Amino acid sequence: MVSAVRVCADTGVCVGSGQCALRVPEVFDQREEDGVVVVLDEHPPPSLREAVHQAVLGCPSGALRLEDAD
Template sequence: MKVIVDQDRCVASGQCVLAAAEVFDQRDEDGVVVLLDENPPAELARDLHHAEAVCPALAIVVED
């Protein structure tokens, strides 16, 4: 499983962090997404796909 984020598209809504705090965080200065784990374990797949779906900027891609 691989996660890709586009920080340039991110609008700092924080929905990804709420969905999968083990994988996403936000920069303190502007709230833009920070990817903590590019290759998270498969058991997080449900949370990661949820984060991808709720991202208002479509800045997250999850590849199974």
């Protein structure tokens, strides 16, 4: 069984590159005024977990992380 995860973003660290929103637009977006990440779905479905994991790893500023939601 896949454990539940929670997506967290540190908006103070985000540089607005948009890589996360490009990779997983179902989970990430950007604020129009400054491009900072917005988490649309803190608890993504299992079908998106690998893509979200890759987005977290690919974040150039390290603003994204996954936490165990259990």
